[in-house]
Amino acid sequence: MTALKQIHSDEAVKELLHQFSSPSAFKRAVAAGALVELPEHAASIIPSIEEMVQTGNPETRETASSVLEGLGPFAIESVPCLLDELRRPDDDDRKAALGALQAIMPDADPRLFTAIRDLSSISRYHIREAADDLEKLGPEAALALPDLLSVTTSLC
Numbered sequence: 001m002t003a004l005k006q007i008h009s010d011e012a013v014k015e016l017l018h019q020f021s022s023p024s025a026f027k028r029a030v031a032a033g034a035l036v037e038l039p040e041h042a043a044s045i046i047p048s049i050e051e052m053v054q055t056g057n058p059e060t061r062e063t064a065s066s067v068l069e070g071l072g073p074f075a076i077e078s079v080p081c082l083l084d085e086l087r088r089p090d091d092d093d094r095k096a097a098l099g100a101l102q103a104i105m106p107d108a109d110p111r112l113f114t115a116i117r118d119l120s121s122i123s124r125y126h127i128r129e130a131a132d133d134l135e136k137l138g139p140e141a142a143l144a145l146p147d148l149l150s151v152t153t154s155l156c
Contacts, residue, residue, distance in 0.1 A: 013041045017048045020067075025059065032063050036070025045071070050081045058092060061085070065096035069103040076104055083143070086113065087120040109137055112144060119147040127151055 016038075019031035035045055045067070052064035068075040068082065078100070085097030094117050101113045111133040118130035134141040134148060141148075 009038075009041070010044070013038060013044055017045065020048070020052070020064075025063075028060065028063050032067045032070070035067050039071055039074040042071050042074040046075055046078055050078055053078075053081055053085060053097075058090060061093055062096045065093075065100045069096075069100035072103045073106070075100070079104060079143075083116060086117040087147075109140055112137055112140060115141070116144045116147050119144065119151050 016031045016034050019027045020035065022028055035049070038045065049064045049067050052060050053068070056064060065082065065085065068078045082097045082101050082104070085093050086101070088094060098113050098117065102108070102110060115130035115133045118126040121127055131148065134144050
């Protein structure tokens, strides 16, 4: 990429991120669609998108998660942020985070993410099901260990 194209490209990313923070749902949606087409800029896109996932209103959080989903494996650094979203009480937040995680880590067993989500449930049934799934996953379940330890400590 030539230096001139890089400058224009960097400016475009900044403008898209500015549009993504707009109160207008339409502008956010258009910017989100464009941002997912720029995986080569993931490193500069992700911090702003993660901030929106963590602090935005519900609609903004869902759209921000969809950008991370669209970036797929290029957004691997967002996994901790999305795992936090799985623990939110809002079902829409959890569904959006689940979709993003599955796109970012397509080789991961989907039971891993649903187990992490279910470990934050108040239902002992869901917690037990999640623990059973994690046991079946073996070493791949390592990502869920902090949640599992937290639940077992609070239940004791």
